[in-house]
Amino acid sequence: MSGPVAQPAAKEELPLLGEEFAVEFANSLYRSPHEHLDFLATPPAVRSWFSLAQPAAGLTLPREVSAELARDLRSVRDAVRALLEHAAAVRGPARPPYGPETATAVQTLHASARRARAHLILEASAGSEGPGWTLSHEGPLPDVLVAATASRCILFLGGEDIGNVRICARPGCPMLFVRRHRARRYCHESCGHNLRQARYYRARTVRTAAQ
Numbered sequence: 001m002s003g004p005v006a007q008p009a010a011k012e013e014l015p016l017l018g019e020e021f022a023v024e025f026a027n028s029l030y031r032s033p034h035e036h037l038d039f040l041a042t043p044p045a046v047r048s049w050f051s052l053a054q055p056a057a058g059l060t061l062p063r064e065v066s067a068e069l070a071r072d073l074r075s076v077r078d079a080v081r082a083l084l085e086h087a088a089a090v091r092g093p094a095r096p097p098y099g100p101e102t103a104t105a106v107q108t109l110h111a112s113a114r115r116a117r118a119h120l121i122l123e124a125s126a127g128s129e130g131p132g133w134t135l136s137h138e139g140p141l142p143d144v145l146v147a148a149t150a151s152r153c154i155l156f157l158g159g160e161d162i163g164n165v166r167i168c169a170r171p172g173c174p175m176l177f178v179r180r181h182r183a184r185r186y187c188h189e190s191c192g193h194n195l196r197q198a199r200y201y202r203a204r205t206v207r208t209a210a211q
């Protein structure tokens with residue numbers, strides 16, 4: 001299958017790994033040698049992704065997702081994807097330098113984050129999970145969504161986990177993930193399994209041909 005994804009109907013159809021927002025968001029573009037799938041290609045696709053992706057919880061979609069909003073979200077996604085790929089190529093452990101080669105992507109994130117005014121709110125309830133603060137934006141909903149999306153990406157890119165971002169080790173698989181265990185090389189066990197199977201068949205074919 002190739003081309004834009006009009007409207008994925010179910011969570012299972014989305015490339016979600018249970019990662020943090022910035023990584024899941026970057027994975028909404030799946031470009032491999034065989035497939036080019038954009039899970040934010042159209043306004044309905046944007047609505048599906050934001051409603052079904054668990055880390056997008058707390059982000060409010062306007063009632064109407066315009067083609068312009070979908071395009072602006074795709075630019076934020078493309079920027080964070082470029083910066084995460086850069087981080088994966090630099091391969092931690094510290095924060096990667098965001099130098100001249102990443103300047104355009106950084107500018108896109110900054111311009112997007114500036115689209116709505118923001119302030120921090122201290123969480124009043126004790127014992128709840130997650131950080132003890134919320135970043136709150138104000139303004140028209142499309143601006144708030146773009147700004148909040150970019151801000152979440154910036155927080156991740158400047159955070160502690162950035163040095164552990166990796167691209168799946170299966171050749172051609174574009175999925176990004178955060179390596180929390182040293183042994184993890186694949187985005188999903190199915191990728192490791194497919195690769196082992198391919199190697200097995202290749203070895204067998206070579207052996208059979210040599211006989």
Ligand SMILES: [Zn+2]
Pocket residue numbers: 168169170173174175186187188191
């Ligand atoms: Zn993979």
